[in-house]
Amino acid sequence: MPTVLRSGPYRYFFYSADLDEPPHVHVERDNCEVKFWLEPVRLAGSHGFPAPELNRIERLVAESQQFLMDSWHGFFDG
Numbered sequence: 001m002p003t004v005l006r007s008g009p010y011r012y013f014f015y016s017a018d019l020d021e022p023p024h025v026h027v028e029r030d031n032c033e034v035k036f037w038l039e040p041v042r043l044a045g046s047h048g049f050p051a052p053e054l055n056r057i058e059r060l061v062a063e064s065q066q067f068l069m070d071s072w073h074g075f076f077d078g
Contacts (some may be wrong), residue, residue, distance in 0.1 A: 004071040007060055012068065014075055023072040027057050034039050036061045 005012035009029045015052045018024065023038040032048030034057060039070065046054055 002075055004068065004075075005064060007064075010057065010060070011065075012061075014072065016075075023069055025061060025072070026070050027061070038065060038072065042056050060064055 001013050001044075003011055003013045003016055004025070011029070012025050012027050014024075015026065017061050024034055024044055025038060027034050027036070029049075032053075034046040034049050034054060035044040036042065036058065037044050038061075041058065043054065043058065049057065
């Protein structure tokens with residue numbers, strides 16, 4: 001599970017077994033985790049995050065979309 005970014009309390013990472021899925025990122029904090037598709041950025045699933053925090057994380061993912069896409073392709077295609 002490579003960590004590709006840290007922002008405040010959040011860790012952004014990929015599961016290496018997710019190769020067969022479209023580009024996405026998992027974000028965790030404490031015991032909460034959320035998954036966002038990257039093209040376009042949209043919620044794929046969440047466990048434990050309240051809605052306002054999900055909105056904040058979605059904005060952070062959108063702001064880092066190009067970096068996350070490059071990291072996805074570098075990890076899975078490289």
